[in-house]
Amino acid sequence: QKEVEQDPGPLSVPEGAIVSLNCTYSNSAFQYFMWYRQYSRKGPELLMYTYSSGNKEDGRFTAQVDKSSKYISLFIRDSQPSDSATYLCAMSWNSGGYQKVTFGTGTKLQVIP
């Protein structure tokens, strides 16, 4: 079993839809939970990160963490064509004094105008 499981998609939605992206994990040592966005031919760009269970909102994006279920989600409201990208979940834990990160495989999202 992989430490982090992410539905690879692809996911295709109409503009304005609410998008839900999800990851599950198995390692209870994970401390921080992140979402990266990666446009084609670009490096991953940090969108949001959170530490505790619950919701964290930033504009149209909401990150949700449920540590009891080992489940994290990213919601995108009013999705736009510019949101079309691959979304990577990532989780980190302290290893030797720095945060070591494990990534999901990414979900490819297409928002159709």
Add this chain to the structure above:
Amino acid sequence: SAVISQKPSRDICQRGTSLTIQCQVDSQVTMMFWYRQQPGQSLTLIATANQGSEATYESGFVIDKFPISRPNLTFSTLTVSNMSPEDSSIYLCSVPTGETQYFGPGTRLLVL
């Protein structure tokens, strides 16, 4: 945040040759990471490069295949040696910032 650049952005190489990828950061950082991103796969950590010490390699990666240099606090190189088509991938450097990491734009490598 940190601004990270990589060179080259892409390259096509013949099997058996080597390619050196450069990573430049706009601020001094103690630690830099090198990742590989293969199609349909998650990012895989190759090694951690600390300035002034030997790089630490993850399981499955060895120094002879992926030698790393870290001459100062803003620069690192990763060499992919004796390349085979299986080395075709995106190679990314990143730097830690507190709880997270910031990534460079990546180097797309195709080995024929």
